[in-house]
Amino acid sequence: MADKLMDRTERFYRIEQLLVERQVVSQSDFLRELEVSKATFKRDLEYLRDRLNAPIIWDRDAGGYRFEKGGVGSKFSLPGLWFSASEIHALLTMQQLLQSLGPGLLTPHIEPLLVRLRLLLDSEQVPLDTFDKRIRIQRLKARSYEPEHFLPVVTGVLQKKRLIIEHHNKFRNETTRREVSPQRLNHYQENWYLDAWCHVRNELRRFALDALRSVQITPQAALDIPEAELLATLDTGYGIFSGAQLEWAELAFSGERARWVSKEIWHPAQTSWEADDGTYHLKVPFTDKRELSMDILRHVPEVSIISPAWLRDHVREILQKALVRL
Template identity: 25%
Template structure:
């Protein structure tokens, strides 16, 4: 806790009791008595009316309160919606802080707004959110966020689904993106010497190092997204596959996904691409598990390629 946060916390601590001894403040915040004296003096100089009684302790002059943070009912509903999304779309490292923040917000809301919020909370739900795979960690987002802010290199063990193996990577984090039901870390991979997409639920271990990295010219998340957004005449593709092969399929068509729907035992994803030629080999190689819904021209390309393979072997 930095000093500014501690000074505010001391005022709240003093407000919670009639009188507080210096030793109690020191023990609560893990600081020395000398630091307590300095902090109390600093608060007094800032205009906080703190009284001191020899042999008794410190107290806030009656009637003084920190100005409360007030939220309108609509602001409170917006914050509740954000917290609800966080519970289903983030991991434990964020969820716990979101819940703590909502508790603090509830504590300053008027009784009527609080009751309305409780009713709304019980009337909101998210469906089709992915279950956490217990083989992977679910507490990585905060580590990544801190590394992005501090420009610290990350070290991690990452599962490559396509090769069914674990790899060790050192990366320079650029940003986090949520799509296809998962958070993805976009980072400069020192092993591949290029920007790579890492799904956070496939990180077995992750740690921030003390090594700071310098921003590479032109290598930012925003620049990367701008390049993708520059696609002229994007083609919309829709494919269907069984849920059992979901991880395998998403690994190949992960970027550009704009919609995902679960229909019975199947998943239908829609994504955009600048052209179709690169998709055909993957669809042909996995034609037993992936079905093209649209566009028709892609179906024709796959069938044409299949006929060429049949003709090739018929001639042997």
């Protein structure tokens, strides 16, 4: 019998469905329903048992296959029928993030999850080694941090405990000791950031994990900041930097550059339109000029700053300084 071109994972779901609906299914019924050869069915059954922990047994008295009583549960789950591009990226990124933590206190908990991810990504048509060879995720902007700092930070965030941190300010090249009340952990553009109330500055601050020199969790309860205040202080502006005063920047991109920029999301609250002259206009909110300026410079000379005027002057000054150095 020639096997029909049916996705193997579809067959897995059909096998499970038949066993759940009929309780006991003969081999001949499986072959007829799946329209596969005995050899293919045997391979599917072995994979379900050995790789996905499916508790399928042969019941001689009943004359067919069935689930072992009490066996269907926490250890058995089927992979998804299809992965979208974003889901594949998410799974592969998760795998890399987990592996990047390295050996430590989380290793016993991470390893089973990594095994499960590999099973989910693996298939007969696309084995996992093909993913590893043909799909690359290059974390070029990722900065290294100390893995032992990750666990106390996560614990502080989830258990709402204050942290004592030593934070290195790269701009001033100095390290300060602070007591903070952790609120959230952010993964933004390949790097981790801790959003916390700083009891030294008495304000919400964002700390990059790669800038932490030491982290100590305390038994003292963290100050709980309302979600609305977190959003207003840390999330309204552009990028990872926060500030007190919200402004809007209007940028105009050439028609050629618009082919790329018009597909990008610079900020959730952005607005955009195409002008009569063919330029693409983008308005984004910002509270700190640093990250927005860097992204504008990536598109020079195909971008113009319509407003505010002081931002245009700031970027022009950066370019003039750059010309002196070149």
